[in-house]
Amino acid sequence: MSVARFWRETLRRYNLGASKCPDCETVFFPPRPVCPRCAVHRKSIAKMEPCQLSGHGKVYSYTIVHEAADGFEMQVPYVLAMVQMSEGPMLTGQIVDVEPSQVKEGLEVKASFRKLREEGEGGVIHYGYKFAPASQAPKAP
Numbered sequence: 001m002s003v004a005r006f007w008r009e010t011l012r013r014y015n016l017g018a019s020k021c022p023d024c025e026t027v028f029f030p031p032r033p034v035c036p037r038c039a040v041h042r043k044s045i046a047k048m049e050p051c052q053l054s055g056h057g058k059v060y061s062y063t064i065v066h067e068a069a070d071g072f073e074m075q076v077p078y079v080l081a082m083v084q085m086s087e088g089p090m091l092t093g094q095i096v097d098v099e100p101s102q103v104k105e106g107l108e109v110k111a112s113f114r115k116l117r118e119e120g121e122g123g124v125i126h127y128g129y130k131f132a133p134a135s136q137a138p139k140a141p
């Protein structure tokens, strides 16, 4: 991924910026320029409203990852979950600050920003959102 694209996406992820259709009120993340639900009527073109996700959601489904992707070797096992945000969109992210065995469907979580991985020695540090149980305060990255 190019540096420019990385930063564009990072800014969007930091903000949890989404878009909302003024007609059917569906919220999309990442934001969409057109509502696919209303696309037949073309009414949503240029009318999508920017909005912010609250970061609150519930675990919809999850999997415990034992074999890490490159750059994540230090973190296995970890929990990767689909989280249904309170506004409706489904986000995929790591669940942190909880034992994998404690994660269950319906667990209330809150997004927080964490270091995702570091490229090389003293290299670029990538940040993004992860989810922690809503019942406890997120720790510093």
Ligand SMILES: [Zn+2]
Binding pocket: 021, 022, 023, 024, 025, 026, 035, 036, 037, 038, 044
């Ligand atoms: Zn719509």
